[in-house]
Amino acid sequence: MKYTSYSYPHAGVEVSAFIVDGGVAEYHVMIHAANPRQTYREQMDAVLDAYSALLKNELSGAVAVFKRYFLSDAANQAELLLAATAESSDCALSIIEQPPLDGTKIALWVYLQTNVHTKALSNGLYEVTHGAYRQLWMGGSSNRAANSEYQMRLLLNDYTMQLMEQNCTLAANCLRTWIFVQNVDCNYAGVVKARNEVFVTQNLTEKTHYIASTGIGGRHADPKVLVMLDAFAIEGLNPGQINYLYARTHLNPTYEYGVSFERGTAVDYGDRRQVLISGTASINNRGEVVHTGDVRRQTERMWENVEALLKEAGCGFEDMGHVIVYLRDTADYAVVKEMFDARFPEVPKVITLAPVCRPGWLVEMECMAVKKAGNAAYQPF
Known part of the structure; x- marks a missing residue:
């Protein structure tokens, strides 16, 4: 990079x-x-x-x-x-x-x-085509249903229908979601319940796979919008091109503590490997918060976890395209910025105020990475 x-x-x-x-x-x-x-x-x-x-x-x-x-x-x-x-x-x-x-x-x-060739589709998705592949991006989807559970359920059901209109499915084609939750400490439980239940209907279970995701605090301009959804899907991949990342030495499967997302996803093309790392915090392979109350040590453990996921995909920090960092407490900004500037001085990044889904986590990060690779069985990106 x-x-x-x-x-x-x-x-x-x-x-x-x-x-x-x-x-x-x-x-x-x-x-x-x-x-x-x-x-x-x-x-x-x-x-x-x-x-x-x-x-x-x-x-x-x-x-x-x-x-x-x-x-x-x-x-x-x-x-x-x-x-x-x-x-x-x-x-x-x-x-x-x-x-x-x-x-x-x-x-x-x-x-x-x-x-690439791009166009807005009539159903709200944005299409990007290149060779054998068609990307479908969605940004800022929201509704004003009664509570966070109903809003999340409606968002996922609507998105599933949008994909079906494009001959795609949530399980086969969606690679990444971002879920922004107003007052995440109060509303995240409803989001989790709705996502878990909708996923079962779409053949997304602990025995199949989930979707790389970030679930984080964030607010829409409309105060009645409690949940927002961004998403990314691709048509044209075969199952062998998608690999899910676990880093079991450092992390546990998310279903063990009641949520349903993948830690990361690697996608192989004929000319590259793309890696989507979900929101990752200071957690161990038993699902426990590590280094409670110490943002410096939480940042270091978070880096270890992300590095383990990237390594499983054959990548490293030098392959990162961008980093988004989420902090619960503005008072931690100076420490975390200094640490990121020292370790990743050139990587495009932004540090925002956004509480993580579990109060004990003071900091979370996500990233996308890409690395040159060659596989004649697949079409180039």
């Missing part, structure tokens, strides 16, 4: 690039507002201007396939952002209140590719 950084007026940009000759290039971009004293509109404009300049110059020819904005106050900021981006809605879009902890009001993660 090649890492580069750029400076624009009032914005900083971090880019990772995976490039293969004649194939699809992949880019992960993190854009941060650089001046926390500016108004929200000024910071938003700085981020949007930096993104436009990056596409025009450094990443000419790349197209966005998924984009997520992290806001400090969605109720007062999301509408202005949507208005500013309406004419250039170029990919699946997610907007979540997870305040960047550098003191700014907005940050942006964008995943881009080259040599």
